Amino acid sequence: MSASDDKRHIGIVGGTFDPVHLGHLMIAEQFADCVGLDRVILVPASRSPFKVDSPNVSSPSHRLAMLQRAIGGNPRFSLDEWELRRGGTSYTIDTVEHFRRQFPDAELFLLIGADQARQFHEWRDRRRILTMTQLCIVRRHGTRLDVRVQQELTLGGRPPILVDCPLLELSSTEIRRRVAAGRSIRYLTPDAVADYIYEHSLYRDR
Numbered sequence: 444m445s446a447s448d449d450k451r452h453i454g455i456v457g458g459t460f461d462p463v464h465l466g467h468l469m470i471a472e473q474f475a476d477c478v479g480l481d482r483v484i485l486v487p488a489s490r491s492p493f494k495v496d497s498p499n500v501s502s503p504s505h506r507l508a509m510l511q512r513a514i515g516g517n518p519r520f521s522l523d524e525w526e527l528r529r530g531g532t533s534y535t536i537d538t539v540e541h542f543r544r545q546f547p548d549a550e551l552f553l554l555i556g557a558d559q560a561r562q563f564h565e566w567r568d569r570r571r572i573l574t575m576t577q578l579c580i581v582r583r584h585g586t587r588l589d590v591r592v593q594q595e596l597t598l599g600g601r602p603p604i605l606v607d608c609p610l611l612e613l614s615s616t617e618i619r620r621r622v623a624a625g626r627s628i629r630y631l632t633p634d635a636v637a638d639y640i641y642e643h644s645l646y647r648d649r
Contacts, residue, residue: 451481454552455542455576457526457535459615460487461506462640463513464632466613470581470606474554475519477606478579484542485510485522488533500619501645503527512635536568539575551576554606557583560592573598581606622646 456471467485475483487506501509507527514520525541526533535553542551553576555563560580563569572578578596580603582588588605596603613631621628623646628637640646 451546451549452479452552453542453546453549454478454480454483454554454579455486455538456483456554457486457488457533457538459506460485460510461500461615462509462618462632462636462645463506464613464615464618464636465630466611468513468517468633469611470554470608471520472517473608474552474579474581474606478552478577478604480519480552483520485514485520486526486538487522487524489526489530490532505639505643505645509636509639512639513633515635534567536566536572539572543575552579552604553577554579554581556581557588560588560596560603563592563596570598573601577601578603579606580604581608583608619646 454471454474456467456474458467460467463485471483471485474480487503487510489503507522507524510522514522523542526538529537539551539553553572555578557580566572573596580588580596582605593602618628618631621631622640628640631637632640
């Protein structure tokens with residue numbers, strides 16, 4: 444890390460990424476453009492406190508490998524394995540503190556979805572998250588976010604930044620279902636990710 448890295452605008456995008464799909468990548472790219480980020484770090488979660496494990500999921504090593512293939516051609520994207528190496532339940536406050544230690548002088552931007560924003564009052568140490576990062580919320584283009592939610596996520600006169608994203612109805616759950624049913628996932632995820640899924644027989648019915 445060079446001295447100039449600490450002065451940069453760094454975005455954090457967490458998720459299960461099981462598998463990573465084009466919607467994830469489009470949102471991350473829009474996030475970078477909207478906020479003016481120098482770098483976007485994708486952070487695959489070990490285990491989310493808000494998600495119930497599905498019986499048809501892949502291992503952390505597979506999720507990491509797919510993510511590496513998906514972002515390999517974008518110099519602005521990188522990934523961080525900290526949550527996977529740490530293991531256990533992934534709490535956002537721990538991840539934010541990790542990046543604050545790594546980049547003590549950088550401006551950190553944390554991206555969450557509109558559904559996560561509505562649940563934010565349940566998050567661990569949510570006020571500290573708002574203190575250490577600029578919260579950003581991705582929303583479907585043209586949709587509105589509840590004013591009350593925006594007010595709840597405003598700390599010190601700094602409201603969340605709303606990031607518009609094109610309507611793209613993609614989900615990792617649906618991709619897993621399509622693979623299990625023997626249906627095509629072409630154009631839903633990068634070719635390199637689709638090839639990896641088929642090569643390793645991921646998401647087959649068990």
